[in-house]
Amino acid sequence: MRILPFIAAGWLSAASSFAAAPLASVPSVDLQRYLGVWHELARYDNWFQDEACVNVTAEYGIDEDGDVSVLNTCRDAAGAVTETAEGYARVVEGSGNAQLRVSFFWPFFGDYWVVALADDYTWVIVSEPGRDYLWILTRSAATSDADRDRLVAKAVELGFDRNRLVFSRR
Numbered sequence: 498m499r500i501l502p503f504i505a506a507g508w509l510s511a512a513s514s515f516a517a518a519p520l521a522s523v524p525s526v527d528l529q530r531y532l533g534v535w536h537e538l539a540r541y542d543n544w545f546q547d548e549a550c551v552n553v554t555a556e557y558g559i560d561e562d563g564d565v566s567v568l569n570t571c572r573d574a575a576g577a578v579t580e581t582a583e584g585y586a587r588v589v590e591g592s593g594n595a596q597l598r599v600s601f602f603w604p605f606f607g608d609y610w611v612v613a614l615a616d617d618y619t620w621v622i623v624s625e626p627g628r629d630y631l632w633i634l635t636r637s638a639a640t641s642d643a644d645r646d647r648l649v650a651k652a653v654e655l656g657f658d659r660n661r662l663v664f665s666r667r
Contacts, residue, residue, distance in 0.1 A: 522610040525593030530618045535634035539662045
């Protein structure tokens with residue numbers, strides 16, 4: 498039967514029409530306002546972050562070379578630090594500081610794009626062009642259910658899959 502390839506082709510064509518629009522970063526980020534501690538609210542599961550990590554923080558500063566310093570800290574459910582990762586990031590020229598190249602293991606770099614950011618810098622959504630990675634970060638270690646739901650809805654609006662989210666606060 499030759500009907501199966503046509504059904505498959507039709508399904509693939511229909512599926513591609515539902516694909517999310519290309520991901521864009523925000524127009525600009527004020528690095529001085531962005532620096533400091535961010536608390537991970539949710540993320541996509543990934544190979545380099547232990548799934549037992551909860552109460553995760555990311556701290557950004559400026560190092561002596563003018564690069565953005567990065568310190569990610571993982572804690573267990575009791576609050577004890579179980580793992581840290583130090584790295585640095587360089588701003589992508591022409592990105593308004595909204596796109597960075599981050600390295601935790603030189604010479605390997607990954608994309609770090611700010612794709613949504615509160616006007617008051619109280620929350621941020623970070624990803625990369627392919628939407629394979631996602632972090633929802635807040636300035637506060639505690640987030641109301643209403644704020645969490647609003648941030649998840651914003652991520653979904655940007656084309657991210659709600660079902661892939663791992664919530665990292667306990």
